[in-house]
Amino acid sequence: MAGTALQRRLTWRVAEVVDLGDETPRVRSLVLSVPGWPGHLAGQHVDVRLTADDGYQAERSYSIASAPAAGERLTLTVERLADGEVSPYLAGELRAGDKLELRGPIGGYFVWDIAIGGPLLLVAGGSGICPLMAMLRLRQAAGSDIPTRLLYSSRSLEEVIYRNELDRLVATGTALDVRLTLTRDQPERWAGYHRRIDTDMLTEVAWAPNERPLTFVCGPTPLVESVAESLVNLGHEPTRIKTERFGPTGG
Amino acid sequence: MEIHEQDVRLDGNAAAGLLQEVFVHEFSGARGACASCGAVGEMGAQHLYMAPLAPGAVLRCAACEGVLMVVVHAGGRFRLGFRGLVWLEMKDTAVTS
Amino acid sequence: MGFVSRAFKGRPRDQPRDARVPPGQYLVRDFPVLSAGPTPHTPLAEWSFSIDGEVDAEKHWTWEELRALPSETVTRDIHCVTKWSKLDTIWEGVSVDTLLEGVETAADYVMAVCDGGYTTNLPLEDLTGGKAWIAHAFDGQPLESQHGGPGRLLVPHLYFWKSAKWIRGLRLMNDDSPGFWETYGYHMYGDPWLEQRYSGD
Numbered sequence: 001m002a003g004t005a006l007q008r009r010l011t012w013r014v015a016e017v018v019d020l021g022d023e024t025p026r027v028r029s030l031v032l033s034v035p036g037w038p039g040h041l042a043g044q045h046v047d048v049r050l051t052a053d054d055g056y057q058a059e060r061s062y063s064i065a066s067a068p069a070a071g072e073r074l075t076l077t078v079e080r081l082a083d084g085e086v087s088p089y090l091a092g093e094l095r096a097g098d099k100l101e102l103r104g105p106i107g108g109y110f111v112w113d114i115a116i117g118g119p120l121l122l123v124a125g126g127s128g129i130c131p132l133m134a135m136l137r138l139r140q141a142a143g144s145d146i147p148t149r150l151l152y153s154s155r156s157l158e159e160v161i162y163r164n165e166l167d168r169l170v171a172t173g174t175a176l177d178v179r180l181t182l183t184r185d186q187p188e189r190w191a192g193y194h195r196r197i198d199t200d201m202l203t204e205v206a207w208a209p210n211e212r213p214l215t216f217v218c219g220p221t222p223l224v225e226s227v228a229e230s231l232v233n234l235g236h237e238p239t240r241i242k243t244e245r246f247g248p249t250g251g
Numbered sequence: 252m253e254i255h256e257q258d259v260r261l262d263g264n265a266a267a268g269l270l271q272e273v274f275v276h277e278f279s280g281a282r283g284a285c286a287s288c289g290a291v292g293e294m295g296a297q298h299l300y301m302a303p304l305a306p307g308a309v310l311r312c313a314a315c316e317g318v319l320m321v322v323v324h325a326g327g328r329f330r331l332g333f334r335g336l337v338w339l340e341m342k343d344t345a346v347t348s
Numbered sequence: 349m350g351f352v353s354r355a356f357k358g359r360p361r362d363q364p365r366d367a368r369v370p371p372g373q374y375l376v377r378d379f380p381v382l383s384a385g386p387t388p389h390t391p392l393a394e395w396s397f398s399i400d401g402e403v404d405a406e407k408h409w410t411w412e413e414l415r416a417l418p419s420e421t422v423t424r425d426i427h428c429v430t431k432w433s434k435l436d437t438i439w440e441g442v443s444v445d446t447l448l449e450g451v452e453t454a455a456d457y458v459m460a461v462c463d464g465g466y467t468t469n470l471p472l473e474d475l476t477g478g479k480a481w482i483a484h485a486f487d488g489q490p491l492e493s494q495h496g497g498p499g500r501l502l503v504p505h506l507y508f509w510k511s512a513k514w515i516r517g518l519r520l521m522n523d524d525s526p527g528f529w530e531t532y533g534y535h536m537y538g539d540p541w542l543e544q545r546y547s548g549d
Contacts, residue, residue, distance in 0.1 A: 052358045328533075
């Protein structure tokens with residue numbers, strides 16, 4: 001088997017939950033063991049399918065948050081949506097030892113590998129951080145010094161997913177800059193941004209257009225569209241801006 | 252709850268799983284040319300209109316919103332319409348594996 | 349049966365069987381938005397509605413002219429092919445009977461044509477006899493654009509994709525011809541009580 005280079009028909013596989021951990025009050029990571037997993041690229045996603053005992057099925061897509069690695073493990077990070085159908089199950093009901101069906105890896109557009117290079121601009125809103133975290137984890141695991149900037153918008157500090165790990169990546173990595181913006185609640189003496197991502201913020205954080213950064217934007221559709229539009233207006237090449245929107249997944 | 256148009260628009264990426272079932276080849280990295288405006292781009296970067304449990308999905312050009320492709324997966328079959336694509340190009344990955 | 353996800357129930361779908369809910373449908377309280385394309389925003393001053401095709405004389409209305417016609421308030425159940433149903437929805441609109449008054453035609457079918465290029469086909473007799481409206485208000489409020497405003501076709505006895513959003517006209521046809529989704533395999537008629545979702549059903 002030649003990893004992901006080998007194209008095959010997608011098949012549903014049965015994965016086992018081997019570990020779970022809360023990232024924030026509403027967000028949980030699931031570590032899955034997937035027999036036969038062919039490996040993945042940073043930024044790819046999987047489709048998860050749940051089946052009730054009467055045969056009813058619900059299917060959703062989730063980005064893979066773990067770096068590509070040898071072995072048959074991968075991590076999904078799921079935000080529990082209040083009126084959701086699948087996410088409350090994945091991020092609430094599921095326990096270690098449970099099984100679920102998934103297929104993947106899927107996607108060849110919103111992907112990054114060390115060989116693709118940089119500089120890298122990553123822009124996330126909420127749980128849009130997940131596929132970008134796979135890229136940051138890959139970069140760290142490879143000891144890469146590709147210049148990388150992350151601009152990450154959350155409602156509050158408590159809702160920043162992977163907060164400690166991001167701190168650690170900045171402290172131990174090379175040429176990585178992480179900026180947070182907290183749009184709703186800020187801690188006392190918060191020195192960072194406290195508004196939605198706008199053109200001024202992108203002017204300050206993004207690489208200059210003539211440095212030709214490769215940009216990945218992931219989050220709710222309004223954020224993704226406004227960030228992409230701002231970057232194009234600032235002179236960035238549209239073909240070097242890759243986007244992934246959350247849609248009406250119904251959670 | 253107020254719902255905006257933006258909330259029903261996705262990236263072509265979101266149809267990648269569905270379409271890989273059909274094409275076997277990875278779909279979101281495939282390039283195509285829009286029959287309405289001539290724009291060329293990766294399918295993952297186009298606009299997708301798809302709802303949970305909906306049998307049909309519409310892929311539209313990110314530049315002009317013209318219909319590129321329609322997929323209906325229902326009744327035990329896929330029906331695909333390509334009226335808005337002049338061409339569609341996929342990598343031949345056989346050479347690398 | 350194969351794989352079962354432990355303790356997964358899914359969205360509520362075995363509510364007390366209501367004789368008003370067609371087979372395979374579940375009830376919702378919200379109003380899901382489905383769309384095959386971007387929401388058009390035609391200014392009302394440029395909006396018009398037409399009846400054309402196989403007619404002796406075409407008819408056209410401006411928005412003001414359409415709104416000057418008598419409107420009816422109707423309470424109906426609606427059923428979407430994505431399996432949600434919504435009971436007792438309250439609409440206000442102009443009956444298609446009113447629009448067809450004085451129209452001479454031998455046509456048996458209609459293509460509903462919309463802003464943005466969406467189309468859907470229906471038998472003419474399903475639009476007449478108090479069965480269909482050009483709806484301009486929902487729940488007492490002007491119809492919002494994401495739900496098809498300023499005006500959508502309302503044909504509640506068929507699956508809701510037949511109730512075309514952003515409608516701009518009815519094109520009368522002698523022979524049936526598939527609309528947008530019907531071209532790709534959706535059912536030509538779409539009776540929710542017979543679960544006519546796809547051609548062949």
